[in-house]
Amino acid sequence: MDAILECRGIEKSFGGVHALKKVNFSLHPGEVHALVGENGAGKSTLIKIISGALSQDRGEIFYLEKPVIIGSPRKAQDIGISTVYQEPLIYRELSVLENIFLGREIKTRMGNIDWTEEEKKARSLFESLQIAPHFIKQPMRDLSVGLQQLALIAKALVYEAKVIIFDEPTAILTEHETERLFEIIQKLKERKVGIIYISHRLEEIFRIADRVTIMRDGEVVGEHLVGDINRSKIVELMAGRLLVEEINHLGKKGEKPILTVKNLTRKGRYYDIHFDVYPGEILGFSGLVGSGRTDIAQTLFGLIKPDNGEIVYQGKTISFSSPEEAMANGIAYLPEDRKVQGLFHILSTSFNISVTVLKEISSRMGIVHNSQEKELGKKFVKELAIKAPSLDSKVYSLSGGNQQKVVLAKWLGVNPQILMLDEPTRGVDVTSKSEIHHMIASLAEKGIAVIIISSELPEILKLADRVIVMHEGHITGVFEDQDITSENLVRAATGERMLKTKGSSIEEKNL
C-alpha cells in the first residue's frame, strides 16, 4: 500500500540546537507507526512540523503522494492531519461540544452556530466510539484528563482526519483510560486512518504499533516492523548502550514509623485512612487516577485540610497549614502536574532547580550565594542527564521529559525526611527513568522515607517495598513482599477489598 504521508530529509534548528537532522519518516493508511527516542531526541519537533505548528528549515513533506507545504495547524487539519498534543490544547471554560467544533462550527442559514446539529453530530461520533456522551455540555475543566483527551480525538474525527498524531497520550491516562484509547485506536485503524504514536512506554508499542521508528539526537537511527525487533534492541538503539533495569527492593526500613496516619477523612476525597511510613522504605500508592492518593499526599503537605483524623509525625501530632510549614519540617512533595504545579516556565533552568533549597544556599540574611546555586544546577543537569543548552535556558524551551527532570531535580535537592513523589517519571524516557529509579532507591537507602504515587504498575512493582492501593477514596489493599503482584494491585484498584496483610494495624481497623 502507498504511504499517505512521507517526510524526506527534514531539518530543524532552534538557535544553536540542531533538533532534527535529515529525518525520513513515512506512514501508511491503517497503520500505527510508533516514534520512540530519549527525551529531547526530536520526536515532538518532528510531529510539530508534520502538524504545521512549526515549519522545517529544509526537507520535503509528501501527503497523498503530492508535495505539500503545511505551514499552519489550520492547513494541516484542513487536509486531514490532526494532532493530540503532549500538553492537551483545551478551552477550559467552554463546553466539550464547543471544544470539538470551535473553528469549524456547523452553521444555520443565518450564520448562527447550530447547536442542535452540532450536538447530534457529536453524539453520533461518541457513540461510534462506544462512549456514552453524557458529558458533552459540561465545561471542559470539569472532565478528567482522560475524557478531555477523548474529546480531542472526537475533534480530530470531526475534521475527518486521515492522519492522527498522538504525542505521549498515555502519560496522563489511567490504565483503564489507556485500554479505552487502545480500543479507539483499533477502530481508527479499521477506518484506514494512519496513526503516529509517540510513547516512552515500550510495552505499549508492542501492543498496538505495526512499525517503530527510533530517534536519537535528532536523527533516525532505525526503522523496524514491530515483529522484527525486541525491547532491549529498541532501548539500545535509543540510548546507544544497554540498560540495566533491575532494582532490588530495599526493605531495610527503620524500626519505628516516622509518620502514622490515623482515621484521616476528608469528605468527597478520602475516608478513614490509616497507614504508617517507615524511614528508609519506599511506600507505593497505587490505584486509579482520582482514587484519592494525590489528596492524601497534599494533605500531608499542608495543602488540604482533613475533616478529621490524626497525623503523627516524629512522635508529635501535626497539622501543617501550608507547604512552607511542611517543608520546614522535612516533608517534600513532587506534584503530579508539572505544567501547572511544578514549573516556572519563563524562568531559567537553574532558578527552577534551586527554588526549593534557597534557604540552604543563602546566608542568614537571605542573600543567595550565586556560585552555590550554579553548582547545584550543574550537579543535577549531570546526574539526571537534563538536556538543556545552558543553565540559563528558559524551561519552556526544554522538551517535555527534560522539563519533568527539572521538576525532579527541584525536589531531590531538598533532602527531606519524607519525600512524596507524585507520578515522578511521567514523560521521562526509559533510560533516564531507570536512572531516576536508582536515585530514588538510593535516597531510601540513606534513610529517607519515600512515598511514591504512580499510575504505572511496572514502576510500583519495581520500586515499592510496600504498596497501598486505593479505590474511590478508600484503602482497598496493603501488600508486602511477594504479595506485590500486578494481579493483586489491579484487583484492589478496581475496588475489591483485599486487606489481608499480616501484622498491619490497618487490617484490624478496616475489617
Added chain:
Amino acid sequence: MKNIGSHIVENRVLFLLVLFLILFGVFAFSVKGFFTYYNLTNMTQYGVELGLLALAEMLVILSGGAGIDLSVGSMLTIVAMIIGVLIGRAGFNPSLAILIGLISGSAMGYANGFLVAYPKIPPFIVTLASLYVYKSLAMIISVDPRFGPNPMPVSNFPETFYFIGQHRIGGLPFQVLFIFIPVVLILMFLMNRTVLGRHLYGVGSNETAAIFSGINVKKIRVIVYTLSGLLSALAGWVITSRIASARPDIGTGYELQAITIAVLGGVSIKGGEGTAGGVVLSIAIITMLYNGMQLAGIHQIWQLGSLGLVLVGSVLLNQILYNRRKF
C-alpha cells in the same frame, strides 16, 4: 552566529539603552541648552517622584496575579497631605512628620496587599477602590476648619524641610543622590541576590508552582504592596519638599504614567518578567524626553503624548525587528 543586533532586539534593557543614547544624541545636537552640566544634572530631579512610583508599579506587576496598583498617585497625595498638615498646621517636628508619613504610606500599601492576598480580591478592584478612598481621605485631611469646608494646600514649611527636595551636591539634586539611587540599588540587590527576590519572580511567573514549592505567596503579595505604599510615600515626601507645597490633587493621574514607565522598562504585565535596570532606563528616557521637549519649547501636554508615542513606537519597533530577524 549571534551578532550585536540580535542581542539588542532580544534584550529589552539593551534596546532601551540604545534608545536612550539615540535620544540623547538627538537632543544634544538639536536642542539648545540641553547639553550643559547644569541641565543634565538639574533635570534628574524631575524623574525622582515618577520614578519611585514606577518602581513601585514594577514590584507589584512583577508579582503577577494580574498585579497592578492604581492607588500609587493617591497614596503619594495623602502622604504629602499628612506631612504637610502635621508640619504646617500642627507644628510637628519635620522628621517626626516625615516618619509618620512614611509609616502611613506603608500601612495603606499593606491594606491593599492584605485585601489582594487574603480575601483574594482582584488587584485592579482593590486598588481602584483605594484610589478613591485615599484620594478622598487626602481631601478630607486637607480641609482647614479655620478657612471653611474646602480642601486647602499647605505651604508654610520650615526652611529645613526643603533640604531633601531643593539642595544639591556637585550640581546633583539631593533627592537623586540620597533617595532615588539608594532605592534603586536596594531594589536591585533585593531582586537579584536575595531569597525574597527569587520568591517574587517565582510567584509572578507561576503562583501555583510557587505554592507547591513552599513559597509563602500571600506574604510576598503583602510585602510587595506594602513596598509600593512605602515608595509612593517617599515620592510624596520628595515632591512636597521640592515644590514647597502639599496639595490635595498633586498625584492625580500619576498612576497610569507610572504603569506606562514600568511597562516601557520591560516589565511584563503577566508577571514574573522585568528588571529594575530596565525601569531605571525607562525613567531616564522619559525624564530626558520631557526635559528636551521643554527646552525646545513644546507644550507640556505633548510630554504626555510623546510618552505614549515612545511606549508604543519602541515596543512595536522591537517586535518588528525581532520578527524580521527570525525569518
Added chain:
Amino acid sequence: MTANLQIVMKRREFTVLGLILVLMVIFSLSTEKFMSVSNLSNLLLQLSGVAISAIGMTMVIITGGIDVSVGSILGMASVVAGKLLMAGSSFVIVVLSAIATGFGIGILNGIIISYGNVPPIIVTLGMMSMMRALMFQVLGGRWVSGIPPDIRIIGLGKWLGIPLSMWITAVLVILFSYFLSSRPTGRAIYAIGNNPEAARVSGVNLARTILIVYSLTGLLVGFAGLIYVARTGIVQTNTGSGFELEVIAAVMLGGTSVFGGKGTVIGSLLGAVLVGIIKNGMVLMNVPALSEGLVIGVLILISVMIDLIRSRGESL
C-alpha cells in the same frame, strides 16, 4: 428545574442583581428623591455611557486583553462631536463622525495589537497619552460649551418614559449578547481568552478576531462619547479621564475574569448599574463631595467581598 435555578443563583450576575435591589431599597427608603421619575431617568442616562462602553470592554477582557484608552476615546469622540456641533454640522454628520472617530482609534489599537503583536496594555496606555495630547491640541486648552440643543435628543429624548440612550443601550446589550453566544466570531473571542494556542491550532483567525474586538470597542465608546456630549453639553481637555477605570470596574464587578475566557455582557451591564446607583445614591443622600470617593471605594470593596463569601460558601 430547581437545579437550574440554583445554578442561576450561584452566578455572579445574581449577586450583583441582589446588591442592586438592596441598594435601591436602602436609597429609596432614605431619600424620597431616589425613586422619582426624574432621578431614575437621570440615573439611566448617566450609566448608559459606561454600560455601552462596558460591552466592548467585556469582549476585550474576555480575550485576555485590556483597553485603558477608552477614556481618551470617549474624550476624542466628544471633542469631534462638540467641534462639529459648534460649526453647525448636521445631526447625522455629527453622529457619524463621533462614532467614526471612536471606530478609527479602535482600529488603530487593534491593528497594532494584532498585527504588530504588541501587548494590549502597552498599546492602549500609549494611545491614551497620545489622544490626551491631541485633544489638548484640538481644543487649544479651552472648553467647548454652549453646544446647540438639537443633539440633546439623544440625551434627553424619551420613548415610553425611558431615555433614548437607555433604549439604545438595551438594544446593544441584546445584540452583543447574541453575538457573543451564537456567532462563531463571538465564540472565538472566548476561545482566544481560554487558550490562544489552541485557538490558533483550530484555525481561529486570531489577528482578525482581536482587531474586531478592539475596533468594536472603539466604536461603542465613540457612541458613548456622543451620549456624553448630548447629556452634559460641555467638552473639556480632560473629558473622559478616569472613565476607563469606571468601565473596567463595571466589567469586573459584573463577573468577567481579568484572566480572560469568561464573562457576559449582561453581567457588565449590571456592574455598570451597580456603580451608577452607588454614585447616584451618594449625591442624593448628600454625602459631602469630599467623602464621596471614600464611600464609593468602600462600597466597591463590599460588593466584591459579598460575592467572594458567597462563592466560597459553595466551594466548601
